[in-house]
Amino acid sequence: MLTVSHLSCSRGNKPLFADVSFTLEPGQALHLEGDNGVGKTSLLRIVCGLSPADAGEVRWQGQRIQDSAAAFRSALFYLGHGLSLKEELSALENLLSDAAVAGRALTSAQAMQALARMGLRGREHLPLRVMSQGQKRRTALARLLASQAPLWVLDEPFVALDARAVDGLRALLAAHVAQGGMVLFTSHQPVSLTTTDGATVPVQNYRLRGVA
Amino acid sequence: MNNQAFMAVLRRDLLLAMRRKSEVLTAVFFFVVVAALFPLGIGPELNTLRLVAPGVLWVGALLSSMLALQRLFEADYRDGTLEQMALSPASMPLLISAKLLAHWLVSGVPLVLLAPVLGLQFDLSADALVTLTLALLLGTPILSLVGGIGAALTLGVRGGGVLLSLLVLPLFIPVLVFGAGAVEAQSSGLGAQAHFSILMAMLLPAAFFSPLACAAALRIALE
Numbered sequence: 001m002l003t004v005s006h007l008s009c010s011r012g013n014k015p016l017f018a019d020v021s022f023t024l025e026p027g028q029a030l031h032l033e034g035d036n037g038v039g040k041t042s043l044l045r046i047v048c049g050l051s052p053a054d055a056g057e058v059r060w061q062g063q064r065i066q067d068s069a070a071a072f073r074s075a076l077f078y079l080g081h082g083l084s085l086k087e088e089l090s091a092l093e094n095l096l097s098d099a100a101v102a103g104r105a106l107t108s109a110q111a112m113q114a115l116a117r118m119g120l121r122g123r124e125h126l127p128l129r130v131m132s133q134g135q136k137r138r139t140a141l142a143r144l145l146a147s148q149a150p151l152w153v154l155d156e157p158f159v160a161l162d163a164r165a166v167d168g169l170r171a172l173l174a175a176h177v178a179q180g181g182m183v184l185f186t187s188h189q190p191v192s193l194t195t196t197d198g199a200t201v202p203v204q205n206y207r208l209r210g211v212a
Numbered sequence: 213m214n215n216q217a218f219m220a221v222l223r224r225d226l227l228l229a230m231r232r233k234s235e236v237l238t239a240v241f242f243f244v245v246v247a248a249l250f251p252l253g254i255g256p257e258l259n260t261l262r263l264v265a266p267g268v269l270w271v272g273a274l275l276s277s278m279l280a281l282q283r284l285f286e287a288d289y290r291d292g293t294l295e296q297m298a299l300s301p302a303s304m305p306l307l308i309s310a311k312l313l314a315h316w317l318v319s320g321v322p323l324v325l326l327a328p329v330l331g332l333q334f335d336l337s338a339d340a341l342v343t344l345t346l347a348l349l350l351g352t353p354i355l356s357l358v359g360g361i362g363a364a365l366t367l368g369v370r371g372g373g374v375l376l377s378l379l380v381l382p383l384f385i386p387v388l389v390f391g392a393g394a395v396e397a398q399s400s401g402l403g404a405q406a407h408f409s410i411l412m413a414m415l416l417p418a419a420f421f422s423p424l425a426c427a428a429a430l431r432i433a434l435e
Contacts, residue, residue: 048299051435074301082292086224088231093224100220103213103301127231 001025002047002151002182007056009042015211016042020056022206026150029173029183029201031191034208040186041081043208044155047184048078060151074103077149079157083140087129091115091139094128099146106146114145119165133160141165144172152176154185170194174201217302218310225314228287235283240322243276247330258335265334266344266395270388273323273348277355278380280319282373284311284363285430298434305423308430312360312423320352336395343398350411351391357415357422358383364429387414 001023008018016039024030034040045051047058049065049072058065060072085094092111099106115124118138128136137160144152152173158166173183174193178201185191193201229236250268251261288294288311297307327348328341336344362380366372394407 050295050298070301073299076299078295078299080292080295082290082295084292084296086228086287086291086293088228089224093227097220097224098296101217101224101297101300101302101307103217 001061002184003059003062004047005056005059007043007046007053007058009039009046009051009053011039011042017208018055018211020208024151024182024184026180026182027177029177029185029193029203031203031205032184032186032208033188033205034186035210038208038210040208041155044078044080044153044184044186048076048153049073050078075149076151076153077144077147078153078155079140079143080155083136085128085136085140088127090125090127091120091131091142092124094139095142095146098143104147104149110146111142114142115139117145118142118168134162134165137161138165141169141172144176150181152181152183152185154183156186156188158187158189158191171196174199177201214302214306217300218306221297221307221310222314225311226317229314229318236280236318236322239276239280239319240326242279243272243323244326244330246272246275247326248333251333261334262336262340262399265331265336265340266347266392268334269327269330269344270348270351270392273327273352274355274381274384274388276323277319277352277359278377280315281356281359281363281380282376284315284360285367285433286363289367289433294430295434298431304427304431308360308364308426309419309423312356312426315360316353316356320356323352324348337399340395340399343404344395346408347391347394347404347411350408350415351387354387354411354415354418355384357418358387360422361425361429364426364433367430367433387411390414 003023005021007020009016020043022030032040042051046053060068060075065072084098092108092115095111096106096108112124118141120135120138128139141157157169161169170193174195177183177193178195191203193203195201247269254260254264285294298304300307324345328345331341331344359380362376365379366376369375390407390410394404397407398404
């Protein structure tokens with residue numbers, strides 16, 4: 001369970017948000033909404049432990065994430081604005097090296113399968129530099145399929161995807177939540193999660209408001 | 213898992229270096245050009261050439277490794293790979309040491325291998341060439357390790373290149389003094405043993421502390 005309590009954050013002298021609290025339990029999805037510049041990305045980075053908060057704390061399974069960093073990090077999958085893809089490497093090489101760095105076991109057969117499911121069959125060996133923006137994002141999202149982490153933190157996962165890929169991603173998130181995973185994501189569009197067999201997974205909304 | 217992650221970072225960086233050959237070759241080519249121009253500029257006076265050879269080759273190696281330093285963390289920082297490394301359950305200093313090792317293999321080892329060939333232009337004796345190569349073998353990893361701290365500290369700073377040189381060059385001076393001094397000591401008959409010991413004494417703590425310092429600096433840069 002992820003517990004966020006009384007977080008506040010500022011950039012320079014400008015306060016961004018204050019007193020943000022929510023909990024995310026296994027089998028739940030949380031949609032973080034908010035206007036541009038209100039601090040959604042900053043909040044996600046604090047939740048991941050990349051940036052420090054001015055006040056408040058983030059707890060994973062009851063322990064502060066700073067105290068149980070290794071346990072938290074092996075339970076976390078984070079996708080930020082930087083997709084962490086290397087332009088010179090192929091989609092397959094990107095997936096494999098990324099999994100190894102994150103300490104996840106991934107065989108190349110599994111990676112090929114994940115890429116095929118993201119609609120990149122036949123493009124596994126193309127260097128990322130010749131791919132379109134949407135295909136790059138599909139490659140980055142293929143990592144979700146290979147991830148065994150229970151907590152997914154996704155910053156704008158639906159950006160630059162075509163309608164079919166959006167549906168695929170929604171089904172993927174729904175399946176993860178239905179299996180007891182947790183998803184925390186930002187998006188500017190309303191999102192409903194439906195599994196492939198038609199079951200709807202409830203999505204909570206949290207509206208982030210800036211400090212006036 | 214730490215082992216696997218270390219190898220993954222090392223393999224990825226070496227693979228990237230193979231795919232971005234021009235970047236790697238620029239620094240090596242710079243070293244070759246500097247070392248090849250000096251004998252032409254100084255003239256065919258062999259005694260002078262022998263005298264300046266260690267200094268010229270060392271300064272060339274030092275500047276060439278500076279060229280490669282700025283890119284050490286830059287690309288990883290921009291594309292988000294560094295974030296993923298910071299979020300990996302594997303130890304971050306270990307992952308950074310894989311990056312530093314890859315950097316040395318790509319930018320340091322070619323200099324070590326080229327030095328004896330370039331040294332021939334300066335009429336260095338076989339003995340002096342061996343000493344020069346060994347000194348570079350011990351010294352260039354120090355340049356990568358100490359330079360890595362500078363690269364991590366200046367990451368994301370505008371005009372970071374100049375700042376990096378200002379930060380790192382003073383720290384390179386002891387390496388330059390003892391590295392170049394080793395060849396002179398050898399040719400004057402004193403033996404280079406003492407210089408090698410001092411270089412080793414700089415290398416070992418640098419190898420231990422540099423990844424820790426880099427990781428701390430990178431975490432600040434990521435905030």
